[in-house]
Amino acid sequence: MEVILAEKYGFCFGVKRAIKITEKIAQTNPNTLTLGPLIHNPLEISRLEKNFGVKVQENINNLGQSKSVIIRTHGITKQNLETLKQKGVSITDATCPFVTKPQKIVEEMSNNGYDIIIFGDENHPEVRSVMSYSIKTPIVIANIESLKEIGKIPKKIAIVSQTTKQIEKFAEIVQYLVTNSLEVRVFNTICNATFENQEATRNLSQKADIMVIVGGKSSANTKQLFYIAQTHCPDSYLVENENDIQPSWFESKNICGISAGASTPNWVIKNVEEKIKNLKYP
Ligand code: SF4
Incomplete structure (x- = not known):
């Protein structure tokens, strides 16, 4: 393999x-x-x-x-x-300066009378920190479906995104808002590092027949990589370290792709790579 x-x-x-x-x-x-x-x-x-x-x-x-x-x-x-x-x-x-940026945008736009919409996970610490900079309680949406459920869309909106979200989903939400509101200020606060890791995972998962994503199970960007990998390669697994690897996953596989979240240290990725390379099959 x-x-x-x-x-x-x-x-x-x-x-x-x-x-x-x-x-x-x-x-x-x-x-x-x-x-x-x-x-x-x-x-x-x-x-x-x-x-x-x-x-x-x-x-x-x-x-x-x-x-x-x-x-x-x-x-x-x-x-x-x-x-x-x-x-x-x-x-x-x-x-991270990429997190400070949406905090500042939310503070400024909120002070200027805009209703704030944040595309993200309400329970994530980054989103909670960004929310706290709005004067009025902001609207936090996890996906386009939850946006459609809120009913009346405010007339004057500023939207930011959690840094780890997928750009395609953000664009979908923005399009809906533009169609249903009078004024929409859009701030693309998705970070490049996340984007680059996502793109590379997408490319690799299209040719691999098994994908292993290494990272903390509470890491939003690691989970995003896992979902992307799973879309193209159904045999995708999220592991925190080499001890989570199960040899049976790799039987009759030809190409194993490895990717890792933005908070995963190199030494953990190396250990996972070594363990996979040294797997013995009966
Ligand atoms: S993924 Fe890294 S660079 Fe991007 S916002 Fe998070 S901490 Fe910052």
Whole structure:
């Protein structure tokens, strides 16, 4: 069986940047924590804790003795940022600039009287952080169907997207809004890194007869890659590391494609690749 890696996969600019910032801060301040996981990859989070002592705190009220807090890649809400400032801790912002962008757009457009629509998953930390910058509660839609269900479309809209969404779906939603509203300001906030990984996964999954996507199971961009792979290659699997691999998946397969989410470290991808290459069949 031939094993092929996607042309683009794994760590994106925002994740690399956040890890670099975190390692640097933790080296000078041993009491550093992140508010929520820095990135959506539990293996990398464990490495940061083991090698640099960086702990994760989910609850802003439980900062304990820590005087140094790093803001995760997906950002935090405007309210939580205010609370951190009031607590007087040292704040290091590792929010990806591609996430800061929709936060700023939402704040500005909301101040200018636009109703905000966000294409994304309401429970995702990035979307929650972007939502918090709107004066009025924004409308969050997971797909075009949920948009059609809201009934009356506001007259003056600004729309942004979660960074990891598929551009085709965003375009479909924009088209519907343009047809049903008087004024629509469209901001394409889908990030290139995600787009490139998606494109490479799409191309590879069209020729592979099995696809393995490596990444955290709560990572939105990893799940997107998995859905894209599955569309073209029904035998697609999402694994967090090499231990999730099952040899039976690969029987009578000729081409195995591998791709990985933007928060998946290279060492995890390598381990998965090696395990697949060394599989023994009866
Ligand atoms: S996928 Fe894009 S938005 Fe998300 S962290 Fe990476 S560069 Fe930033």
